[in-house]
Amino acid sequence: MKHNHETTITSRIRYSEVDSMGFVYYAHYCVFLEVGRTEWLRSRGFSYREMEENGFFLPVVDLKIRYHKAARYDDLIETITTAAELTKRVIRFSYRIVRERELLIEAETTHLFMNRSGRAGSLPQELFNRITRDGAI
Amino acid sequence: MKHNHETTITSRIRYSEVDSMGFVYYAHYCVFLEVGRTEWLRSRGFSYREMEENGFFLPVVDLKIRYHKAARYDDLIETITTAAELTKRVIRFSYRIVRERELLIEAETTHLFMNRSGRAGSLPQELFNRITRDGAI
Amino acid sequence: MKHNHETTITSRIRYSEVDSMGFVYYAHYCVFLEVGRTEWLRSRGFSYREMEENGFFLPVVDLKIRYHKAARYDDLIETITTAAELTKRVIRFSYRIVRERELLIEAETTHLFMNRSGRAGSLPQELFNRITRDGAI
Amino acid sequence: MKHNHETTITSRIRYSEVDSMGFVYYAHYCVFLEVGRTEWLRSRGFSYREMEENGFFLPVVDLKIRYHKAARYDDLIETITTAAELTKRVIRFSYRIVRERELLIEAETTHLFMNRSGRAGSLPQELFNRITRDGAI
Numbered sequence: 001m002k003h004n005h006e007t008t009i010t011s012r013i014r015y016s017e018v019d020s021m022g023f024v025y026y027a028h029y030c031v032f033l034e035v036g037r038t039e040w041l042r043s044r045g046f047s048y049r050e051m052e053e054n055g056f057f058l059p060v061v062d063l064k065i066r067y068h069k070a071a072r073y074d075d076l077i078e079t080i081t082t083a084a085e086l087t088k089r090v091i092r093f094s095y096r097i098v099r100e101r102e103l104l105i106e107a108e109t110t111h112l113f114m115n116r117s118g119r120a121g122s123l124p125q126e127l128f129n130r131i132t133r134d135g136a137i
Numbered sequence: 138m139k140h141n142h143e144t145t146i147t148s149r150i151r152y153s154e155v156d157s158m159g160f161v162y163y164a165h166y167c168v169f170l171e172v173g174r175t176e177w178l179r180s181r182g183f184s185y186r187e188m189e190e191n192g193f194f195l196p197v198v199d200l201k202i203r204y205h206k207a208a209r210y211d212d213l214i215e216t217i218t219t220a221a222e223l224t225k226r227v228i229r230f231s232y233r234i235v236r237e238r239e240l241l242i243e244a245e246t247t248h249l250f251m252n253r254s255g256r257a258g259s260l261p262q263e264l265f266n267r268i269t270r271d272g273a274i
Numbered sequence: 275m276k277h278n279h280e281t282t283i284t285s286r287i288r289y290s291e292v293d294s295m296g297f298v299y300y301a302h303y304c305v306f307l308e309v310g311r312t313e314w315l316r317s318r319g320f321s322y323r324e325m326e327e328n329g330f331f332l333p334v335v336d337l338k339i340r341y342h343k344a345a346r347y348d349d350l351i352e353t354i355t356t357a358a359e360l361t362k363r364v365i366r367f368s369y370r371i372v373r374e375r376e377l378l379i380e381a382e383t384t385h386l387f388m389n390r391s392g393r394a395g396s397l398p399q400e401l402f403n404r405i406t407r408d409g410a411i
Numbered sequence: 412m413k414h415n416h417e418t419t420i421t422s423r424i425r426y427s428e429v430d431s432m433g434f435v436y437y438a439h440y441c442v443f444l445e446v447g448r449t450e451w452l453r454s455r456g457f458s459y460r461e462m463e464e465n466g467f468f469l470p471v472v473d474l475k476i477r478y479h480k481a482a483r484y485d486d487l488i489e490t491i492t493t494a495a496e497l498t499k500r501v502i503r504f505s506y507r508i509v510r511e512r513e514l515l516i517e518a519e520t521t522h523l524f525m526n527r528s529g530r531a532g533s534l535p536q537e538l539f540n541r542i543t544r545d546g547a548i
Contacts, residue, residue, distance in 0.1 A: 015449070015459070016299050016442045020189070020292045020347060026197045027171075027290060030164035031427045038426070038485075048426070049485040052157070060163045063202040070196070073294060074449075074460040152312070152322070152430060153305045153438060157484060159431045168290045175289070175348075185289070186348040210431060211312075211323040294463070300471045301441035308438075326431070333481070334437045339474040 004082040005133075009039045013075045023070035029097065029105050030063070036079035037093045037109070044131055055116040056123070058091065062110035069104045071097075077104065086132055088123045089113060141219040142270075146176045150212045160207035166234065166242055167200070173216035174230045174246070181268055192253040193260070195228065199247035206241045208234075214241065223269055225260045226250060278356040279407075283313045287349045297344035303371065303379055304337070310353035311367045311383070318405050329390040330397070332365065336384035343378045345371075351378065360406055362397045363387060415493040416544075420450045424486045434481035440508065440516055441474070447490035448504045448520070455542055466527040467534070469502065473521035480515045482508075488515065497543055499534045500524060 011032055019025040038048050048058070071077050077099050085092035090112060097105035115121040123131070148169055156162040175185050185195070208214050214236050222229035227249060234242035252258040260268070285306055293299040312322050322332070345351050351373050359366035364386060371379035389395040397405070422443055430436040449459050459469070482488050488510050496503035501523060508516035526532040534542070 014442060015293060015445050016301060018294045019289060020294060020296045021194060021196070022294045023196075025290055026200065027164045027167035030167065031425060034164075034426050047485065049483075057158060059158070059160075059204070059207070061204050063163065063200070063204070065200040067196070067198050067200070072460075074458065151305060152308050153436055155431045156426060157429045157431060157433045162427050164427060168288060171289050184348065186346075209323075211321065295468060295470070297470075300474065301438045301445075304438035304441065331432060333432070333434075333478070335478050337437065337474070337476040337478070341470070341472050341474070344470070 004084075005040075005043070006080055006082040007036070007040045007043045008078050008080050009035060010076055010078050011035060013071050013073050013077065015073055018073045021070075022072055024072070026065075026067065029065060029067075029107065032077065032079045032097055032105075033081075033093070033095050033107055033109060036081035036095050039079075040081040040083065040093065041131075044133070046131060056127070057114040057116075058111040059114055060109050061112055063107070064109075065105060065107040067105060069099075069102060071099060071104055075099055084108065085110075088125075088128050089120065141221075142177075142180070143217055143219040144173070144177045144180045145215050145217050146173060147213055147215050148172060150208050150210050150214065152210055155210045158207075159209055161209070163202075163204065166202060166204075166244065169214065169216045169234055169242075170218075170230070170232050170244055170246055173218035173232050176216075177218040177220065177230065178268075181270070183268060193264075194251040194253075195248040196251055197246050198249055200244070201246075202242060202244040204242060206236075206239060208236060208241055212236055221245065222247075225262075225265050226257065278358075279314075279317070280354055280356040281310070281314045281317045282352050282354050283310060284350055284352050285309060287345050287347050287351065289347055292347045295344075296346055298346070300339075300341065303339060303341075303381065306351065306353045306371055306379075307355075307367070307369050307381055307383055310355035310369050313353075314355040314357065314367065315405075318407070320405060330401075331388040331390075332385040333388055334383050335386055337381070338383075339379060339381040341379060343373075343376060345373060345378055349373055358382065359384075362399075362402050363394065415495075416451075416454070417491055417493040418447070418451045418454045419489050419491050420447060421487055421489050422446060424482050424484050424488065426484055429484045432481075433483055435483070437476075437478065440476060440478075440518065443488065443490045443508060443516075444492075444504070444506050444518055444520055447492035447506055450490075451492040451494065451504065452542075455544065457542060467538075468525040468527075469522040470525055471520050472523055474518070475520075476516060476518040478516060480510075480513060482510060482515055486510055495519065496521075499536075499539050500531065 017028045080096045084094040092110045095107040112120045113123050154165045217233045221231040229247045232244040249257045250260050291302045354370045358368040366384045369381040386394045387397050428439045491507045495505040503521045506518040523531045524534050
């Protein structure tokens with residue numbers, strides 16, 4: 001049985017990220033998701049910065065988040081990212097955010113490959129091979 | 138046939154809200170949703186600030202966003218909010234964000250009523266009547 | 275005696291802007307300053323968005339803020355902006371943020387005119403005349 | 412000659428922190444300053460989270476930032492923090508943000524010790540001794 005490649009990155013909750021209830025403001029988890037998928041791409045040898053410099057963009061077209069428990073200021077959280085779907089046109093990431101094994105967040109983002117002209121495009125075969133490690137995600 | 142009450146609030150996109158593609162960063166739409174539901178509550182005679190001061194909180198437990206088109210710096214956008222579901226325990230808001238009739242975003246947030254102790258609770262009948270205008274949403 | 279032209283713009287504090295003390299997080303006042311100077315430029319017939327599209331940028335090189343009182347969630351605040359200095363190379367804005375005449379914040383930002391190449395430049399005479407209204411600020 | 416104790420903490424620039432010029436938005440440096448002083452306190456054995464839980468707050472009353480060079484998306488930056496002044500009533504932090512030895516930012520923040528009632532207060536002798544390591548900063 002084949003498991004998806006997953007990456008884990010740790011973040012410490014900043015004061016600026018917490019709301020007046022003392023919990024991370026619900027929008028800021030989007031930032032941890034972005035940090036998570038950037039690391040996933042890096043683990044495949046892609047810098048998202050270089051991708052953009054080369055004219056490939058990954059705008060989000062769909063976002064789903066389930067909030068199970070809330071993180072607090074100064075907590076250390078881990079964002080675990082996998083690619084749930086990967087074609088030449090679409091990439092869908094799946095995420096769990098945990099704090100010491102306790103599940104805080106489950107989320108999913110769907111992205112289109114977009115070129116510099118702002119239109120949805122198709123990833124060249126060579127990049128596709130690199131990003132999928134020849135077909136596997 | 139009865140239509141849901143809806144509120145509309147206009148926001149101008151700030152420089153701080155735009156990413157390096159020149160579009161609103163995907164997390165910031167969550168802020169416009171929050172502004173939208175605050176206005177919906179205000180239109181029912183509720184200040185969310187007062188609700189919190191009185192010990193009622195509305196943490197988000199579920200978020201869904203579909204990104205159709207992107208807003209740019211200095212655009213004027215409108216956030217249109219309705220309550221899709223409203224019981225003594227749960228409130229689900231539904232949103233559209235538009236720019237001159239063009240649909241940018243569709244979204245939905247689900248909230249639990251929570252009391253000061255941090256546990257999911259039930260809205261008192263009197264508040265429920267006020268917020269629903271005696272049953273209608 | 276000649277008074278500087280000043281503009282006033284009202285903002286309502288969003289939930290996302292408040293920290294766990296219940297006050298606006300100190301960095302967010304920078305956003306209100308940016309909103310203030312954008313309105314000042316607009317009142318002179320300049321859209322900052324168009325300025326950037328035409329290749330003129332106004333990066334901040336210096337920032338000073340004095341925090342007198344803190345704004346809270348849902349407060350209405352006014353940002354009052356004047357140009358304290360305006361040459362072809364430098365623009366310095368001066369700000370007060372107030373809540374019902376009570377002074378919350380005093381601030382100052384200094385900006386260089388920068389062209390698309392990322393180097394400090396000089397504003398063309400025609401633009402300078404428009405922005406200063408022929409010499410007055 | 413006695414040198415001030417300084418701490419260094421590394422942050423990677425997030426996509427959410429960059430503006431449409433491709434540089435870190437000027438307000439976000441305030442967040443790196445906050446991260447820097449939190450680490451300084453931690454290096455003295457203080458968790459700022461615990462300080463707040465014990466009723467001691469450090470609101471900012473004054474902020475100064477000089478922007479020399481701008482950081483870009485995915486850059487690794489270091490925030491170097493020292494305490495420039497430390498009495499029972501006031502603490503002033505001094506910061507440099509660098510990227511591979513290149514100076515990006517110089518900054519200073521001044522804070523008052525505040526108690527739970529929201530009034531400026533005085534740090535108890537025992538805490539003062541701990542935070543200063545018996546007089547030295």
